[in-house]
Amino acid sequence: MINIPRIAYKNLLRKKTRSVLTVLGIALAAWVLASLLGFNKGYQISLGKDIDNLGYQVLVTAKGCPYEAATLMLKGGTGLRYMNESITDSISAQPEVDKVTPMLMQAVFDPNKGESGGITAYLGIDPATFPQMKGKLPFKEGAWFKASDAYEAVMGYEAAELEQREVGDMLLIPEKNVEVKIVGVLDRTGSQDDGTIFLPLRTVQKVFGMPNELTGIGIKVKKDADIAAFEERMYRLPDVQVVSMTQVKNTIMTLISTAKVMVLSIALIAILIAVVGVVNTILMSVMERRQEIGILKAMGAKARDIFKLIWIETVILCAAGGVVGCAMALGTAKLTEVLIRRLLPYTPSGGLVTIDYSLALFTLGVVTLIGLLSGVYPAWKAGSVRPLETIRSEVE
């Protein structure tokens, strides 16, 4: 009994260099494809986590007010706008709202920061609601302040490192000349919290002379709530601006989609080149073995046996290339991540390229399928060889 896969395998070994180069071409295409799909998956997961780490899905601020410390820095610590605390109650009364947390951001100019001074920002938060909304923020040491009017502070990892602060140390608020005690230092989160100095809300209101004023309100919406309808209602509130974190996420994904389309195009081109390479290799092999195929047919081999033989050769090449490519993608995922981080202007924290076994199997499946399709023509060509013609050409 003739074992066709075994013969196909042996045939490939007869031209080792050519087979290896073909496998390598397919492997590169599979590598690009797996890395791209892994990037797509990893980026979405990490971005989602970053947005979730903010703790709230909707942020309401006074119209025109910078709502992030970075904005405040860009504006040189100016341009803050305020809302009265009473708005918190009206937002809480909305049926879609699960939790709200009021915030007050303030900034001071520190003339002793660098050559020409710098801005230091403080975020006043409500210790009763903010930690709950943020979930479990990891602490390097210490814990949240308990009282809303305590002269205490919690520092993000980077902020504490820059100021060399530890629990028990004092922190001076320049301009105000007010001392606060550090009661907690957060562990690195990779989010904006790393650079933030948190103070109790009432303390910030008192120190900066802003009683009952807020710069932002974080809103967590109930699980089954219609966020779109809720946001639409919020937009209608006068003198406030509403920032939807879902929209922020979608916008980042849209911005990044251009890059993804480009990389996908490159992957498709790589796959096309690989397919042409496979067809070329197998066709050459068929041409070289025309007499051999003719003799096989003269000995009783049917057209479908020859078709099967050549087809299996193609599939072996593609499957081997797929396996090597997936292994390369798994092995170089970290390197790919480093390169992407250098290339893209914004990358979320966490893993950027997530290549798991299901993705590797999917890539292998795609490459094998491509092998099956690209093998049809050479296999048909081989199957349609006429034995008498080939033997005669040998004699001539």
Place this chain on the structure above:
Amino acid sequence: MKRLILLTTALIAFESSGLMAAVGCDLNDPDRDVKRLFPESTGYKTLYVSIAKKGGEPLLREIEARLGDRFKGLYENIDVPYTMYRIYKGADVIGYIHGVNQKGHYGGIQVFLALDLEGTIKAFYVQKLTSKGAKAFRDEAFGRGFTGLGLKDFFRYDPVSGKETPPGKIGAIRNPAPESADDFAAILRAVKKNLILVDEFLLVNMHLHYFKSAGGPKP
């Protein structure tokens, strides 16, 4: 609304990417600061070093022994990356600039020294300081008190007691903000640490003999 979302996106991008950077002690504006500290310079090269990479635990112990104090706290450790600037005039090296982070009473202090090829202080610069005496410590007159000093002077200064034995040039430096004695002591410790690190990393321990002649490490 689209504008708002785009702005938020850009800001989150700006903020997150900025926060990923490691907190070391770099000049805020190297091009400007190098020219200010070395007006005759024509260029500089940035070198990145760390105790962990250069010599590990034994080197840390040696530096601590020379300093006369242990590295303290969460942020003064073997892994701290140090940025050193080698200053050029044409093809010739004319000096070095190096800054260190030092824990002060209210916050981190960044002390930079401009040094000549012998490790002698040409200029002293406090880049960042949170202190009630900040203005006095950043005053040029205070900085001038360090000019001409080096490890040959600082090796006798004990940062733990804050004394120089026998009294010499370091003891003669006057604290311009007596209400911030902690920060004054922190600045002196930072200068000594800075000089030792430059000696270890750039000057092939040119001044180690001072330390050895003083009896080496304390028992």
